[in-house]
Every structure is written in structure tokens, then in C-alpha cells.
Amino acid sequence: MSQIHFFYGTVSSAKSAELLTKAHYMESIGKRIVCLKPSDVRDGDFIRSRAGLARPCINFSDWKKALRPSIEYVFIDEVQFTDSEDLKDLVEYCQDNDISIFAYGLRTSITGDLFPSIGYLMAVATHITENKALCAKCGKRKAIYNVRLNQAGQVDNSGPIVAPGFNYEGRCYNCKNA
Ligand SMILES: [Zn+2]
Secondary structure, eight states: OEEEEEEEEEETHHHHHHHHHHHHHHHTTTOOOOEEEESSSTTEEEEEETTTTTTOOGGGGHHHHOTTOOEEEESSGGGGSSHEEEEEEEHHHHHHOOOEEEEEEEBBOSSOOHHHHHHHHHHSSSEEEEEBOOOTTTTTBBBEEEEEEEEEEEEEESOOSSSSTTTEEEEEEEEETO
């Protein structure tokens, strides 16, 4: 039976590390899997975790070619950057073909708004798990917000939501503008 497992958390909450660990485990017990990631994010055609794990992946937009009926599990990294209509098509295809989904992503953007794809997954997931992390600034309170830092290390959430060359951090409410 097709299940939809959705994992969300801030930047640096070990989402990619969990994806890679789970994908490795599924393969080790003989499951047929596919790993997808939207192309316009870090690391090109690899899923990498900050802990040092990595594996090749397929561009999310090619999912119709990648998901043959023999596939049992599909893993999606950075799912917040998928097109929500395309994601809906994938989810319905998986439900109809008995493929289970493990999707990992940020809940909100640097503006604090829910990503459209994430709103959809929140609505349809059979299992929702929060990857908890502490605020990268104070190290005390739970990280809820994602902030962008400029070269000087200051919070700078201006400009487009996705911009190369910046660092991102998970912060608590008290530190999100600090
Ligand atoms: Zn804080």
C-alpha cells in the first residue's frame, strides 16, 4: 500500500542525512528505489548531507521517466522547491501504482511563508515527522525560521527566495532578525 512520509525541518536539521540513510537501508534489503531532487538547488546531480554522505539523484522534472512500475520507493530531497502541480501528479501516480514516497523539505521560506508544495504535502501525507533542530544563533530554543546570511554574517532576507552564494540558518523567533 502506498504511503506518503513527509519530513520537514529548518536548514541543518539533518533531512538529507536521514534521506540518504533511509535510501541506503532500503537498497540494502533489496528494495527498488529512485532518488529525486529539483535541479536548481545546491550540488547539481547529487544529494549531499552536511554530515558528508552523498549519492547520485535524478532531476525531479524527469520523474515520469524515472518511475517505472517496478519501483517501490521514491525519495525526494529539497521537496519545497518542486512545482506543486508536478508534485501532485507524482503523488497521484505513486498512489495508483503502489509506490511509497519519502519526501524531505523546509516548511517555510525566508519570508516565513509556507511553500506551496509543502502545503500540499501537509494535506495529503500519511505520516508527518518534524526534524527538530536548535537555533543556530543562541543554541537554546527550537529553530522554526530559516534566515539568509550575507557575507558579513548578518541576516539578509531581501531579494529572491532562492539565491546562490549565501548561507542559510535555522533560527528561533527571538534570533530571526538578530
Ligand atoms: Zn535563538
